[in-house]
Amino acid sequence: MAMDNTEQITGKLYDYINVNTFIKNKKIDNNTMLFKEGYFDSMGFIMLIEFLEKNFTIKTFDEDMIEDNFESINAIVKFIQKKQNQKT
Numbered sequence: 001m002a003m004d005n006t007e008q009i010t011g012k013l014y015d016y017i018n019v020n021t022f023i024k025n026k027k028i029d030n031n032t033m034l035f036k037e038g039y040f041d042s043m044g045f046i047m048l049i050e051f052l053e054k055n056f057t058i059k060t061f062d063e064d065m066i067e068d069n070f071e072s073i074n075a076i077v078k079f080i081q082k083k084q085n086q087k088t
Contacts, residue, residue: 030074058083
């Protein structure tokens with residue numbers, strides 16, 4: 001599979017967050033702290049991981065479950081790209 005570019009990954013994440021978060025009509029950007037600002041709870045995090053694995057064909061392991069990988073859209077994009085690069 002060809003690696004998605006940054007804009008495609010970012011767009012998919014924005015779409016997912018807008019549909020699946022509890023906070024509506026609030027502006028988010030690539031650096032919004034998704035968990036600290038209440039966009040996701042623990043169940044939302046599990047659903048986010050499932051979305052990432054399905055849509056970006058990556059596998060998330062226990063050691064990946066650190067805040068730095070998921071705190072913002074920018075962090076998630078970097079995490080996805082790192083995981084995709086490990087597969088090649």
